[in-house]
Amino acid sequence: MSDIDDAWRRVLAAGERLAAVTLADQFAADAERFARFSARHGDLLLDYSKERVDADAMAALVALAEASGVTGRSGIEHDRRKVATAFRKDHAAERA
Numbered sequence: 001m002s003d004i005d006d007a008w009r010r011v012l013a014a015g016e017r018l019a020a021v022t023l024a025d026q027f028a029a030d031a032e033r034f035a036r037f038s039a040r041h042g043d044l045l046l047d048y049s050k051e052r053v054d055a056d057a058m059a060a061l062v063a064l065a066e067a068s069g070v071t072g073r074s075g076i077e078h079d080r081r082k083v084a085t086a087f088r089k090d091h092a093a094e095r096a
Contacts, residue, residue, distance in 0.1 A: 007064035014057035021052060 027033050027049075037049040037058070048058065 003067040004064070007060065007067040010060035011057070011064050014054075014060045015052075018052040018054065018057060021054075023050060023052065026052070026054070 030036070034047070034049045037051075037053060038045060038047045040046075053061075
């Protein structure tokens with residue numbers, strides 16, 4: 001099995017897990033959701049906070065991008081690293 005196959009499985013599993021979760025619940029549980037699930041690059045705002053994602057889902061998406069070789073072409077490596085670091089911190093807090 002390839003890294004891409006494994007990454008896709010993680011993304012699909014996250015999607016299934018989050019299918020029953022509402023955005024209202026996610027915002028209620030996390031007052032910093034917008035800050036953690038958005039990124040800016042110049043005038044461009046990427047707002048993932050209004051999507052059914054959590055730290056694990058975003059980590060799975062980042063892993064898929066890395067396995068696919070997409071991150072090297074994105075031009076926003078700094079933002080990707082910042083977002084990935086925030087997700088790892090969030091995931092560690094959830095396990096504690």
